[in-house]
Amino acid sequence: MEDFLEVLEQLYKKVLRGAALEHDTQGYVCYLNPAWPDQDGSPASSSACADSPGVRGECQQSPAALSPTSTAPVGLKIRAQETALLQLTVVQVMVTRILSVETAFRAKQRYREIVKILLQSSDFDSKLTCMFQSSDKLLSHMAAKCLALLLYFRLKEKITLSNSWITFCQRNLCEYSENEEVVYCLYTLTAVIKEIFKDTRSQKTEILKQFLTPLDATFEVFYNSLFSQHLANLQDTSKIVNSLIYFLELLELLIASRIHLGLHFPCQRIFFLKPSCVLHVITWLIQAFVKRKFIIFIKKCLLRKVGEDLCRGPVAAFMPPDEHLDGDMLALADAVLQAVGSGLLKTLSVHGKPSCFGGGEVQPGCECLPGPDHVILRAASLLLIKSLDIKFQNCASAKEMKVDLQRFMSELLAFLKPHLEPSVWSQHPCEWLSRVFIEQDDDMLEAAKASMGIFLKLSREYEAAESLTQEKELWHHHTHENGYNPHCIFLFFLKNIAFDSTVLLDFLISSETCFLEYFVRYLKLLLQDWGTFLTICKDFDVMDSNESTNICGCISSLGHDRSSNQTEISLLAALGSHRNAPARDSWAAGAASEPQNLVVISPETHATPPASRLSSPQPSQSLVDYDSSDDSEVESTDLCSANSKQTSLHQEAVKKTQDMVGTSGDEKELNLELPSRPVFPKESNTPSSVAHDTAPDNTVHEAGISYRTVKCFEQLQGAIYRLQKKNLFPYNPTALLKLLKQIEAKCNKSMNAL
Known part of the structure; x- marks a missing residue:
């Protein structure tokens, strides 16, 4: 031996x-x-x-x-x-x-x-x-590891899979059993598919097709058998937990191969054809981490992000269209909403032991702050809001959508209410989104985009029906009451980042979120709904100055106590009082010479509203300094090289941006002659300079949030222009800059009308 x-x-x-x-x-x-x-x-x-x-x-x-x-x-x-x-x-x-x-x-x-x-x-x-x-x-x-590698070797070398292996899989997957062979069989299948995805030099589609063909029907049989189990009849629940986790990973890889490789096997549609089986697991009396995995899996499916860790390359070109994918997504969204309507959210245990590295217990004597499981809160919230978005895009009845929205958003807000600060509801229901997703940028932007899709769909339906003004006012009130008004959501987002334009620039450059698509859609909405935006900004200022003010009550005055035109006039009058101040040559020059994100207002002239819970703190120094001086060229080059590799989804978003805004016309106009003067003048370094203006004492109160928002856009446009001028922006920002210029023109037009 x-x-x-x-x-x-x-x-x-x-x-x-x-x-x-x-x-x-x-x-x-x-x-x-x-x-x-x-x-x-x-x-x-x-x-x-x-x-x-x-x-x-x-x-x-x-x-x-x-x-x-x-x-x-x-x-x-x-x-x-x-x-x-x-x-x-x-x-x-x-x-x-x-x-x-x-x-x-x-x-x-x-x-x-x-x-x-x-x-x-x-x-x-x-x-x-x-x-x-x-x-x-x-x-x-x-x-199991050795067998998986050998199976992959067979596929690469075009060696036929052994009958003994196929028989072994069919025998163990014909129905669920508690033996260990089932777990190792699932592990081996998953490991082989992972190896196929990791290979960058072979025909993945052909190899995976060869692997799945003899086992296609077996997966559906096992799917039905596994999810029909009753925990009370099992002797060892740990074995079914292992089977659930490994089979869930296998399902994710099968769906990922459908999206990224263009394969069309029946086993890839099992989950979408019978989603209630997987949703039912969330109601089982089983460990919380298993429920968490299932909720995150469903969320990934709705967002079409399954397998994103393995499928980082571009989607295969000339991939055959999946005629069933949109219908399957709609069926999944309907199943989620049906489960929520049946009380799914009430079965989720959000309270529990805090997560520890490696899954261990918290050691005695270690301080641990109690709190809810924010992973569950985020996933469940996004699950519901995305399902509503998908359903509404395929729904034609405004009345039906309004009823469903009222029902499900009430269910969601009731689910979140015990886990968020009570003041969120006393101030503004729309704040729920920024509070829930504050630690997860990609999910926050997906939720914001979905809520905007709901808003735009309902807006189109109301406009098509030519609803009466009073009904539109009630609908505007409805958007705030149910927490999906896009202006409020965007303003809360800006407040969370302290109106820092460099954060917006980071989001625009990064391909890790859907911010580009979301931002473009919001800017287009802002151009069409400028008056409502100004009204909401005024209500935000009131809310900041008095925490006890209920925003829903304020919004109801849209058509009664004051109109959006009156709000716009009062705001622009405050802005117009600065027109005699020294003007800058361009936004770019102004953004380069000013401290970013700071609005200098004289405390000696205007009574500053008391700081409240919603007031944004002063921004800390940015991690990347987007200075326009020549010394920053090296930093900008490093920035560009670090972000030059954009994923296919990001490239698709860029193309959507160009299509949504339109690139026709004289492109020289967009390339990129910045305005001769800014919407807002450059503040003097002397704090008392504002005291010489003729604005009334309540100017800050009237213009605070809207001033900082447009100021942020101004600085963002200047930063994009400087990077593009040095060929350092990772994609063509022409369409985006066109939107920002249109917003600038709208501000200037309103000021000139005073």
């Missing part, structure tokens, strides 16, 4: 280095062919290796046949396990070397010959699957 292990160790070291093997291939095969399990626990093939002089000569060892009586049975079994583990490790490293481009051609050829001879053995796969039943979990796990 000792000699046998030493020979294997020498072979392992050679393969690990990628060294060429010089001697008889068959001799290596007999060392690597596992003999587990055996009656006496010893590698039966070791005696045959004694007749392989070529291998002995290279390894400078002379392995001898093992005698079961030479050592104690327990010790012999342990040594046999060590031998089997080493054999599996050598095979894994050998296959990895074959797949690596760094391995020398000569060595790779010898490794390939050895592995192919191993696979010719009809019982080789059976030996590995038998190890799944071992009491040694490490051995079972190594056998």
Whole structure:
């Protein structure tokens, strides 16, 4: 046994280095062919290796046949396990070397010959699957990893999958059972598909098609069997938990291959055809982390982000259209809403032990702040808001949409209310979104985009119906009451980032969120709904100055106590009082010469509203200084190189931006002559300069939020212009700058009308 292990160790070291093997291939095969399990626990093939002089000569060892009586049975079994583990490790490293481009051609050829001879053995796969039943979990796990790599090797080399492996899968997946083989079978399937996704040099679609074809029908059978289980009838719930987790990962990979590779197998639609099975798991009396995984999985499906960790490359070109995908998404959204209507949110346990690194318990004596599970809060919220968006885009009845929105948003806000500060509801229901998603930028922007989609859909329906003014006012009140008004959501977002234009620039450059698409849609809405925006800004100022003010009550005065035109006139009158101040040549120059995000207002002239809970703190120094001086060129170059690789989704968003805004007309006009003077004048460095203006004492109160918002747009436009001028912006910002210029023109036009 000792000699046998030493020979294997020498072979392992050679393969690990990628060294060429010089001697008889068959001799290596007999060392690597596992003999587990055996009656006496010893590698039966070791005696045959004694007749392989070529291998002995290279390894400078002379392995001898093992005698079961030479050592104690327990010790012999342990040594046999060590031998089997080493054999599996050598095979894994050998296959990895074959797949690596760094391995020398000569060595790779010898490794390939050895592995192919191993696979010719009809019982080789059976030996590995038998190890799944071992009491040694490490051995079972190594056998599953080794088998997955060998299956992938078969697919790459166009070797037909063995009948023993297909039979093993069909037998274990025909119905759910509590044996360990089911878990390892699911693990192996998942590992093979992951290897296919990671390969950048092969035809992924063809390889995956070859792998899924014999198992397609089996997945649906197992899906129905697994999710029809009743926990009360199971002896060991930990086994079904493992099966659920591995099968959920397998489902995600199947759906990801549908989106990214264009495959169309029935097994890829199982979840969408029967989503209630998966949603039902959330109601089971099962560990919280399992429910969390399922909710996040459904959220990824609705956002079409399944498999995003593995599918980072561009979507395959000329991919055949998936005619069922939109319908499947609608069916999933309907199933989610139906589950929420049946009380799904009430079954979620948001309170629990805090998460710890590695899943351990909090040590005694360690302070831990109690609080809800924000992962569940975010996922459940986005799940509902995205489902409403998908459903409404396929719904034609404004009345039906309004009823559904009232119903489900009330359900969501009632679910969130115990876990958020009570003042959120006393101030403004629309604040729920920024509070829930404050720690997750990508989900926050997805939720904001979905809520805007709901708002725009309802707006179009009301405009098409030519609703009366009073009904529109009630609808505007409805948008605030149910927390989906896009102006409020955007203003809360700006307040959270302290009106920092560099944060907006970071979002625009990054491809990790949908901010570009969301921002463009909001700017287009802002151009059409400028008067309402100013009214809401005034209500925000009132809310900041008096926390007890209820914004919903304020909004109801849109058509009674004051009109949007009156608000606009009062705001622009305050802004117009500065028109005699020194003007800048351009927004770009102003953004370069001013401290970012600071609005200088004289405290000696205007009574500053008392700081409230909603008042934004002063922004900290930005991580990236987007200065326009020549010294910043190196920093800007590094910034561009760090963000130059945009994903296909980001590129698609850029194209949507161009299409939404329109690129027709004289492009020289957009390239990019900034305005001769800004919407807002440059404040003097002397704080008392504002005291000489003729604005009334309540100017700050009237113009605070709107002033800072347009000021932020001004600085953002200047920063984009400077980066584009140096060819450092990662994509063409022409359409975006066109929108910002149109907003500027709207402000100037309103000021000139005074």
